[in-house]
Amino acid sequence: MSALTVENLTVSYGDIHAVKGLSFEVRQGEIFTLIGANGAGKTSTLRAISGLLRHGGQVSLDGQGLRGVAAENLVSLGMAHVPEGRGIFGNLTVLENLKLGAWIRHDAKAVAEDLERMLTALPRLRERLAQAAGTLSGGEQQMLAVARALMSRPKILLLDEPSMGLAPKLVKEIYTLLKQINETGVTLLLVEQNANIALKLAHRAAVLETGLLTLAGDSSQLLADPRIREAYLGA
Amino acid sequence: MLHDLLYLAQQTINALQQGSIYALIALGYSMVYGVLTMINFAHGDLFMLGAFACMLLAGVVTPLLTAVPPILVFILILLMVMAVIGFLGAFIERVAYRPLRGAPRVSAIITALGCGLLIESLTLVIFPYSQSIPPLLANRTFELMKVADPAGAGAPLTLTITALQILIIRVAIVLMVALDFLIRKTRYGMAMRAISFDARTVPLMGIPVDRIISMTFLIGAGLGGAAGMLYGLAYPVIAPSMGILVGWKAFIAAVVGGIGSIRGAVLGGFILGAVEVLAVVFFESTYRDLISYSLLLVILIFKPYGLLGSAPNQKV
Numbered sequence: 001m002s003a004l005t006v007e008n009l010t011v012s013y014g015d016i017h018a019v020k021g022l023s024f025e026v027r028q029g030e031i032f033t034l035i036g037a038n039g040a041g042k043t044s045t046l047r048a049i050s051g052l053l054r055h056g057g058q059v060s061l062d063g064q065g066l067r068g069v070a071a072e073n074l075v076s077l078g079m080a081h082v083p084e085g086r087g088i089f090g091n092l093t094v095l096e097n098l099k100l101g102a103w104i105r106h107d108a109k110a111v112a113e114d115l116e117r118m119l120t121a122l123p124r125l126r127e128r129l130a131q132a133a134g135t136l137s138g139g140e141q142q143m144l145a146v147a148r149a150l151m152s153r154p155k156i157l158l159l160d161e162p163s164m165g166l167a168p169k170l171v172k173e174i175y176t177l178l179k180q181i182n183e184t185g186v187t188l189l190l191v192e193q194n195a196n197i198a199l200k201l202a203h204r205a206a207v208l209e210t211g212l213l214t215l216a217g218d219s220s221q222l223l224a225d226p227r228i229r230e231a232y233l234g235a
Numbered sequence: 236m237l238h239d240l241l242y243l244a245q246q247t248i249n250a251l252q253q254g255s256i257y258a259l260i261a262l263g264y265s266m267v268y269g270v271l272t273m274i275n276f277a278h279g280d281l282f283m284l285g286a287f288a289c290m291l292l293a294g295v296v297t298p299l300l301t302a303v304p305p306i307l308v309f310i311l312i313l314l315m316v317m318a319v320i321g322f323l324g325a326f327i328e329r330v331a332y333r334p335l336r337g338a339p340r341v342s343a344i345i346t347a348l349g350c351g352l353l354i355e356s357l358t359l360v361i362f363p364y365s366q367s368i369p370p371l372l373a374n375r376t377f378e379l380m381k382v383a384d385p386a387g388a389g390a391p392l393t394l395t396i397t398a399l400q401i402l403i404i405r406v407a408i409v410l411m412v413a414l415d416f417l418i419r420k421t422r423y424g425m426a427m428r429a430i431s432f433d434a435r436t437v438p439l440m441g442i443p444v445d446r447i448i449s450m451t452f453l454i455g456a457g458l459g460g461a462a463g464m465l466y467g468l469a470y471p472v473i474a475p476s477m478g479i480l481v482g483w484k485a486f487i488a489a490v491v492g493g494i495g496s497i498r499g500a501v502l503g504g505f506i507l508g509a510v511e512v513l514a515v516v517f518f519e520s521t522y523r524d525l526i527s528y529s530l531l532l533v534i535l536i537f538k539p540y541g542l543l544g545s546a547p548n549q550k551v
Contacts, residue, residue, distance in 0.1 A: 075441030087436035089429045096425050104441040
C-alpha cells in the first residue's frame with residue numbers, strides 16, 4: 001500500500017531545472033531514503049512534495065492528489081516536514097516550538113499526553129523547556145525539530161538531511177530516534193547526503209543525481225552496489 | 236528651584252500623555268514589520284481616520300445613549316473605532332499588499348505610500364475643512380500641587396493633571412498590556428512571533444500564515460485607530476493631514492525602540508514623548524524637532540537595530 005506517490009515531478013528555478021521528472025513511491029510504514037550529493041535536487045523534491053515550491057507532475061498522499069492543496073493544509077492530511085537546517089523558531093521557547101507543532105490539533109488532553117511522552121523520550125528537551133530554542137545545540141535543535149513535527153501526529157514524516165552539521169555521535173542518536181518513530185507506525189521519507197547511515201536505516205532507497213533518479217531498490221542492495229560504494233560511500 | 240521642579244513635573248505628565256499615543260501608533264508599525272519586514276506607510280493615515288471615525292461615531296451614538304454613563308459611551312465608541320480601523324487595515328493588506336508579497340520591496344513601499352495618500356485625499360474630499368471632536372466626557376482638572384509665586388506678583392504655580400490625561404494614559408496602558416498578553420501567551424501570538432523569525436517554515440506546522448498576517452494588521456491598525464481617537468480627544472481640532480507628522484514620528488519611535496520589537500515600540504514611543512517635551516523645557520520650542528531627532532539619531536548610531544531590537548536572523 002502506497003503512502004506517498006510521486007509521478008514525473010519537476011521543479012524549475014527560472015531556466016534552471018532542479019528536478020527533471022522524478023517518480024517514486026513510498027510504501028505505508030516503511031523508511032524510504034533519497035540519497036544524493038549537494039545540488040542533486042533533494043531539498044527541492046521535498047519542498048515540492050510539501051507544496052512549498054511550484055512544481056510539475058503529480059504527488060498523491062494515500063491516493064489523494066495534492067495539486068492545489070496549500071502547504072499549510074498538508075499537516076491536517078497527515079504529512080509533516082522537518083526542513084533543511086531544522087527550521088526551529090529560535091526566538092520561541094522549546095515548549096512554544098512544540099506547541100506550534102500541534103497547531104492543527106484541538107484535543108488539548110491528547111496533546112498534553114503526547115508532549116509528556118515526547119519529553120520522557122527526550123529528557124534533554126525537558127530540561128530546556130523554558131529556554132529559547134535558539135540557545136540549544138545543533139543536536140538538540142534537530143531533536144526539537146523532529147519532536148515538533150511529531151506533535152501533529154503525522155502518518156508520514158519528511159526529513160531533510162537530519163544529519164547535517166552534527167557530530168557522528170549525535171547523528172547516531174538522531175537515527176536511533178528515527179528508527180523508534182518508524183516502529184510506532186510512522187512512514188518516513190528521508191533525504192540524505194550521508195548515504196552510509198541513511199541506507200543502513202532505510203528499507204528502500206533511490207539515488208538522485210542532478211534532478212534524476214539513477215538507481216533504486218532495497219537499501220541492502222544499494223549498500224552492496226559497487227557504483228554506490230564508489231560514489232557515495234568512499235570505498 | 237521648586238518652580239523649575241514643578242514645571243518639569245508638569246511637563247512629565249504631558250510627556251506621558253504624548254508618549255502613550257506615540258507608543259500605540261508605533262506598535263502598529265512594529266507588528267507589521269515583525270511579520271512582513273515591511274513598513275506600512277499608510278499607518279499614519281489610519282491613525283488620522285481613527286480620529287475622524289470617533290467624531291462620526293460620537294455624532295451618531297452619543298445622542299442615542301443619553302441615559303448611559305459617559306464613560307461607557309466612551310468605551311463603546313473606542314471599541315467601535317478600533318474595530319472599524321482594524322478591519323480597514325486588514326482590508327488594505329488583503330487588496331493592496333498581499334498581491335505584491337513576492338514583488339521587489341520597493342513596490343510594497345510605493346503601494347503603502349500610495350494607500351496613505353489615497354486615504355488622506357479621500358478624507359480631504361469629504362472633509363475639506365478642519366473638524367472638531369465633541370468632548371465625550373466632562374473634563375476636570377485636578378490640582379496636585381500649588382506654590383505661590385516667589386515674586387509675589389504673579390499667579391501661583393500649580394501642578395495639574397486632567398481627567399482626560401489620566402484616561403488617555405490608562406487606556407493606552409490597558410491596550411498595551413492586553414497586546415503583550417496576546418503576543419506572549421496565546422497561540423496566535425506564538426504564531427506571529429514564529430512568522431517574524433522564519434516565515435518560510437511556519438506553513439509546515441499547518442499554520443495559516445495569511446490569516447495570522449491579516450490578524451496582525453487588524454490589531455496593529457486597531458491600536459492606531461485608538462491612538463487617533465485619544466489624540467483627537469486631547470487636541471479636538473482634526474484635519475486629514477494630521478496623520479503625516481504624527482505617523483512619521485511614531486515610525487521613528489518604533490525604529491528607535493527596535494522595529495519588530497513590541498516592547499521596543501512602547502519604549503520608543505515614551506522616549507520620543509519625553510524627549511519632545513523636555514526639549515521644549517530646556518530650549519526654544521522652535522528647536523523641538525531638531526533637538527529630539529538629533530538625539531534619536533545619536534541613539535541609532537550606537538544601537539543601529541534600536542534599543543530593544545536584534546540583528547536580523549542569520550538564515551541558512
